[in-house]
Amino acid sequence: TQLLEQSPQFLSIQEGENLTVYCNSSSVFSSLQWYRQEPGEGPVLLVTVVTGGEVKKLKRLTFQFGDARKDSSLHITAAQPGDTGLYLCAGASSNTGKLIFGQGTTLQVKP
Amino acid sequence: EPEVTQTPSHQVTQMGQEVILRCVPISNHLYFYWYRQILGQKVEFLVSFYNNEISEKSEIFDDQFSVERPDGSNFTLKIRSTKLEDSAMYFCASRVGTAQGYTFGSGTRLTVV
Numbered sequence: 001t002q003l004l005e006q007s008p009q010f011l012s013i014q015e016g017e018n019l020t021v022y023c024n025s026s027s028v029f030s031s032l033q034w035y036r037q038e039p040g041e042g043p044v045l046l047v048t049v050v051t052g053g054e055v056k057k058l059k060r061l062t063f064q065f066g067d068a069r070k071d072s073s074l075h076i077t078a079a080q081p082g083d084t085g086l087y088l089c090a091g092a093s094s095n096t097g098k099l100i101f102g103q104g105t106t107l108q109v110k111p
Numbered sequence: 112e113p114e115v116t117q118t119p120s121h122q123v124t125q126m127g128q129e130v131i132l133r134c135v136p137i138s139n140h141l142y143f144y145w146y147r148q149i150l151g152q153k154v155e156f157l158v159s160f161y162n163n164e165i166s167e168k169s170e171i172f173d174d175q176f177s178v179e180r181p182d183g184s185n186f187t188l189k190i191r192s193t194k195l196e197d198s199a200m201y202f203c204a205s206r207v208g209t210a211q212g213y214t215f216g217s218g219t220r221l222t223v224v
Contacts, residue, residue: 033212042115042202042215043154050210088154096167097142097209101154 002027004091006102013079014110021074021105023089032065032072033099035088043088079109113137117203117216124193124223132188132219134203142206143186144213145178147171147199154202160186193223 004025013019023032031050035043047056049065049072056063060083062075072089086106090099116135124130136143145157158168158178165178177189186205190197200220204213 031210035215040218040220042204042217043213045212045214048210048212090154092209094167095209096159096161097206098144098156098159098167098169099146099154099213100156103153 002091002093002100004089004100004102006089006105008105009103010106010108012108012110015080016078017109019076019079019107021087021089021107022071023073023091023102024071025091025100026070027091027093027100028069029091029093029100030069031092032069033090033092034063034072034074035090037086037088037104039086043090046087076107079107081109081111083107084109113214115203115205115214115216117201117219119219120217121220122222124221126195126223127192130190130193130221132190132201132203132221134186134188134216135184136186136203136205137214138184140205140207140214142209143180144204145188146202146204146215148202148218149199157188157201190221193221195223197221198223 033048034046037043047063052067052069054065060077089102118133143160148154159166200218202218203216
């Protein structure tokens with residue numbers, strides 16, 4: 001059974017601080033995706049990383065895929081209250097593109 | 112921006128009743144999925160659908176579940192005889208190809224009483 005372990009599960013920081021969320025597995029994934037989910041809504045795609053070692057930037061968010069394609073990280077620089085929310089990582093491995101989700105990281109950024 | 116549309120947003124049903132959850136995926140997408148999220152738990156894969164047939168299903172997706180794409184636009188999930196433990200948010204998702212990310216709908220909150 002493939003599992004994605006996401007850490008930390010909860011994170012409360014002050015505006016302006018930096019943070020990193022980790023997503024780890026013993027399985028290899030063909031791609032890894034990061035989503036953000038608001039209460040009562042569906043996940044919204046932030047980024048897809050495909051190549052081992054790949055780094056993608058989305059404004060203050062930096063996403064990295066591990067060399068072995070088993071882990072990933074999301075780094076937020078100078079967090080803002082608008083970054084508050086639930087962040088999910090999800091790995092795709094089968095030909096059908098089925099996603100295995102992590103349990104999510106709830107981020108609270110205090111002004 | 113194109114959206115995946117799900118209806119209804121909330122459905123309450125009695126245990127043992129049949130429910131049909133509806134989704135309209137993005138028109139040029141080829142791969143369709145249903146996921147569910149029980150309150151406080153992970154998002155779980157149910158089924159994938161491509162080329163008018165199921166391409167993969169999870170252990171959750173037993174004989175009580177079925178999917179259809181009856182008219183080339185709608186994509187439905189039917190639960191024949193609902194159980195209390197079927198209460199969850201059900202998300203439909205679609206994507207153009209296997210290398211692209213998903214677009215998720217806003218979900219249907221199913222409450223079985």
